[in-house]
Amino acid sequence: ADSLLRAGKKVLLFDAAPMPLAKYFDPELAGIIHSALSEAGVELHLGERINGLRGSRNGVECIEAEGGCYKVDFVFFATGARPNVDLVKGIVELGKTGAIKVNEYMETSAPGIYAAGDAVEVYNPLTGGPQWMPQAGVAVKTGLVAGINAALGRRVAFKGAIGSSISAFSGYYFGKAGLTEAEAKAAEIDAESAYISTSDRPLYCAKRHSLHVKVVVDKKTSRIVGVQIVGNTPAAAGYLELAAALIQGGVSIEDAVFIDYPHMPLLNNYWNPISLALRRLLRL
Numbered sequence: 001a002d003s004l005l006r007a008g009k010k011v012l013l014f015d016a017a018p019m020p021l022a023k024y025f026d027p028e029l030a031g032i033i034h035s036a037l038s039e040a041g042v043e044l045h046l047g048e049r050i051n052g053l054r055g056s057r058n059g060v061e062c063i064e065a066e067g068g069c070y071k072v073d074f075v076f077f078a079t080g081a082r083p084n085v086d087l088v089k090g091i092v093e094l095g096k097t098g099a100i101k102v103n104e105y106m107e108t109s110a111p112g113i114y115a116a117g118d119a120v121e122v123y124n125p126l127t128g129g130p131q132w133m134p135q136a137g138v139a140v141k142t143g144l145v146a147g148i149n150a151a152l153g154r155r156v157a158f159k160g161a162i163g164s165s166i167s168a169f170s171g172y173y174f175g176k177a178g179l180t181e182a183e184a185k186a187a188e189i190d191a192e193s194a195y196i197s198t199s200d201r202p203l204y205c206a207k208r209h210s211l212h213v214k215v216v217v218d219k220k221t222s223r224i225v226g227v228q229i230v231g232n233t234p235a236a237a238g239y240l241e242l243a244a245a246l247i248q249g250g251v252s253i254e255d256a257v258f259i260d261y262p263h264m265p266l267l268n269n270y271w272n273p274i275s276l277a278l279r280r281l282l283r284l
Contacts, residue, residue: 097132106146116142123160173236178226194280209233
């Protein structure tokens, strides 16, 4: 959508869900993304299902949806993906997700056969179960582990992934590390959350950028299980990297608040935005 808008095209976005990216963000963050799309000129058709396409040999001419028929020149489908495992069906065991089942050494059920990347499911330490994560970061790490172990034996183990991702649209950067509040509750985690809106620099700085942060915490263990961030600064990526380290490192919310983060007014705020959100949970 971003590229098409820059090319001067009118963009219509259809989604059966009531909010954009509702699978990946809780409503507070999804609402900000909704506003960013609208402000950029995207015509949103949320909660509206597509029934079919109408066209001729020259191509598609109309989208037939619940709200009517919309004239278009081109249609992009982004309806999800499935692991491509046709090559190994009947040779190795597939997991619950439909991807190849592997252990921490990337070994499949067939001796001498290793698998990695988008074809495998990996262990998620937050849910305690397997998950298919077709992401570049997971792919390169599992590929490294598979290659080393295939050549040298069981030298390196892959301990799992929590599902970290980031994307951008029209100057906004949005991503997550770990679980949303909805995902945490679906995993039967006794979760609580805090949401804040802040800026990347102190109030006395003339040029500031917005940061919207939601943290999700396991009340029983006082551990962070998820962080979502939306902001109009690339710094959001750095904070998400920090969030992933805090989550996978099992850092308690109290310890995370008081980590000695570096501060320079022209670069960041004196309170790290993740710490600021955690302070709300601790009532500090």
